[in-house]
Each structure stands twice: as C-alpha cells, then as structure tokens.
Amino acid sequence: MKARVHITLKNGVLDPQGKAVENALHGLGFGGVSGVRQGKYIELDVKAGDKAAAQKDVENMCRTLLANTVIENFAVEVVD
Amino acid sequence: MKARVHITLKNGVLDPQGKAVENALHGLGFGGVSGVRQGKYIELDVKAGDKAAAQKDVENMCRTLLANTVIENFAVEVVD
Numbered sequence: 745m746k747a748r749v750h751i752t753l754k755n756g757v758l759d760p761q762g763k764a765v766e767n768a769l770h771g772l773g774f775g776g777v778s779g780v781r782q783g784k785y786i787e788l789d790v791k792a793g794d795k796a797a798a799q800k801d802v803e804n805m806c807r808t809l810l811a812n813t814v815i816e817n818f819a820v821e822v823v824d
Numbered sequence: 825m826k827a828r829v830h831i832t833l834k835n836g837v838l839d840p841q842g843k844a845v846e847n848a849l850h851g852l853g854f855g856g857v858s859g860v861r862q863g864k865y866i867e868l869d870v871k872a873g874d875k876a877a878a879q880k881d882v883e884n885m886c887r888t889l890l891a892n893t894v895i896e897n898f899a900v901e902v903v904d
Contacts, residue, residue, distance in 0.1 A: 750865055752865070752867070774881065776870055778868070782864060782865070782866050783867070785830055785865040787863070788858070788860040789858045792856065801854065
C-alpha cells in the first residue's frame with residue numbers, strides 16, 4: 745500500500761530554511777512572497793492487511809523516526 | 825493566496841536519503857517498508873490578482889529556485 749507523509753514545523757517554531765528561501769525569492773524579484781515554510785514529503789510502500797493497519801504502521805514510523813514530534817507535525821495519507 | 829509545492833525526485837534518480845530512511849526503518853522493525861522516496865514540501869503566501877496568476881508565479885519560482893528541474897519534478901497547488 746502506498747502512503748504519503750507530510751512533515752511540517754509546528755506553528756511558532758522558527759524556520760530559518762524557509763526564511764532563507766523567502767529572502768532568495770525576494771532577491772530574484774518575487775516580492776509578493778511571504779510566510780515560506782519548508783517541510784518534508786515522504787512517499788513509501790508498506791505491506792499491511794488493510795488501509796487502517798497501514799495508516800497505524802506509518803504513524804508509528806513517524807513517531808519513532810520520521811518526525812521530531814517536539815517541533816514537527818505529521819500527516820499520513822494512505823493512498824490504496 | 826496560499827500555495828503548496830511538492831518537489832520530488834524524478835523516476836530513475838537515485839535517492840540515497842530515502843534509502844537511508846528505509847534502512848533505518850528496517851532496523852527499527854518496520855520490515856514491510858519499501859520504495860521510500862523523500863522530497864520537499866513548501867508552503868508559501870503569494871500576492872496575486874487571481875488563482876491562475878498565483879499558479880504561474882509559483883511555477884516560475886520553482887523553475888528559478890525551488891526545484892532542480894534536471895532531477896526533480898514539482899507540483900503547485902494554489903489553495904485560495
């Protein structure tokens with residue numbers, strides 16, 4: 745089963761990488777850009793009996809490895 | 825207007841970072857995982873007259889800065 749994971753910084757956590765991208769965009773002439781936040785996007789295949797089990801598995805992976813839950817949120821979407 | 829950008833490696837391009845994540849997941853007991861691919865996810869606000877203009881602007885940003893179009897694909901979604 746294919747799963748998609750979005751990992752984003754929690755609100756209030758500074759995002760220097762996003763800020764750097766924003767400044768670079770301004771320098772390139774894209775002045776109307778603000779609020780740039782950069783996160784991670786992970787696609788993976790997981791063996792599971794059904795969609796619910798796959799969802800649970802991938803959420804466990806996020807908690808143990810993929811996301812730093814102190815400063816990051818994650819969202820898991822099992823596709824089929 | 826809020827835009828979401830997904831940047832993923834093209835098919836056939838090696839993804840050592842994804843491979844490292846996959847190996848780590850195996851080591852943690854998630855044996856059923858395969859095909860891990862890691863990409864970037866960027867959220868940003870952009871000033872534009874309408875949705876189509878915003879879409880065009882953000883696609884230009886991807887081509888000039890956000891994505892390396894030699895090895896990466898990008899997908900832009902303007903939310904509202």
